[in-house]
Amino acid sequence: MKTRIISGTCIFAFLVLTVLTSGIPFLLNAIMAVVAAGAIYEILKIGGLSCRKTLTAGAMVFAGALVFCSDPGFLWHRQILTLATFLLILLTFAYYLKGYKNTTLPDLAFGLIMTLLVAYFFSAVVLTRRTEEGFWNLILIFLLAWVPDTGAYFSGALFGKHKLAPVISPKKTVEGAVGGLIVCVGVSYLYAWLVGLTGAGVNYGIVLVYAVVGTLISILGDLTASLIKRHYNVKDYGNLIPGHGGIMDRFDSIWFVAPFVYLMLQICPIFN
Numbered sequence: 001m002k003t004r005i006i007s008g009t010c011i012f013a014f015l016v017l018t019v020l021t022s023g024i025p026f027l028l029n030a031i032m033a034v035v036a037a038g039a040i041y042e043i044l045k046i047g048g049l050s051c052r053k054t055l056t057a058g059a060m061v062f063a064g065a066l067v068f069c070s071d072p073g074f075l076w077h078r079q080i081l082t083l084a085t086f087l088l089i090l091l092t093f094a095y096y097l098k099g100y101k102n103t104t105l106p107d108l109a110f111g112l113i114m115t116l117l118v119a120y121f122f123s124a125v126v127l128t129r130r131t132e133e134g135f136w137n138l139i140l141i142f143l144l145a146w147v148p149d150t151g152a153y154f155s156g157a158l159f160g161k162h163k164l165a166p167v168i169s170p171k172k173t174v175e176g177a178v179g180g181l182i183v184c185v186g187v188s189y190l191y192a193w194l195v196g197l198t199g200a201g202v203n204y205g206i207v208l209v210y211a212v213v214g215t216l217i218s219i220l221g222d223l224t225a226s227l228i229k230r231h232y233n234v235k236d237y238g239n240l241i242p243g244h245g246g247i248m249d250r251f252d253s254i255w256f257v258a259p260f261v262y263l264m265l266q267i268c269p270i271f272n
Contacts (some may be wrong), residue, residue: 033064070123124258133271144214145253148180155179225252
C-alpha cells in the first residue's frame, strides 16, 4: 500500500506538471507521444508481439508520430498523419507476408487495431488542449477519467455488494459505479464553479452531461482494458509504475474519455 501511495503521488505530480506546462509549444505533444508509444509496447507485449521487434518498433514510432503531429499547429500535420497511417498498414501486411508461418492474422489484426486506437485516442488529449479554453478542458479530461474511478473505489469498499462485471473485473461493484458517478457529478460542478471564478464563461446546464456520460465512458474504457488483460491471462500491462502496473493500467480510462471530451467540445463546450 505504501508503494502504491508513493507511486500515486508521483503520478499526480507528473500530471500537474504536464497540465501546467501544456501551453509550451509541442511539449504536451512530446509527453503524450511517449505515453502512447509506451502503451503500445505494453499492449503488443501481452499480445505476444513484442518479440517481433521490427513490427513493435514501427508501431511505437507510428503512435508517437501520430500523437505528436496531431496538433493543427504542426506544419503538414494532415499529410504526415495520412502517410504514417499508410506506412503502418503497409508494414503490418509486409511483415505478415514475410512471416505468415509464425504469425497469425488475428495477432496482427489485434496489434494493428490497438495501435491505431491508442494513437488516435491519445492524440485527442493534444487536440483538446488546442481548443478554446484548452487549459481548463485538458484538466476536464483527467477529472472525468480518474475521479469516477477514485469515487468508485471508496464507494465500493464501503457499500459494495453486487458485482458489476465479476468475470472481467471482480473487484468492481454496482454500488461503486453509482458512487463514482455521484462523486464525479459533484466534483464536475465544483470544478466548473471554480473555473467560473476566473472569469471564464460556464455552461452549467451541460456539466451534468459531461459528468454522467464521461463516467460511463470511463468505466467502459476501464472494463475494456481489463477484458483484454483477461483474454491474455495477465494481471497488469506492465510494471513500470510500482503498485499500479504499467502505463495502460493508469491511462486506460483516458482511452475513451479524451475523444469524448474533444468531440463534445465541438458541439457544446462547457467553458467559453
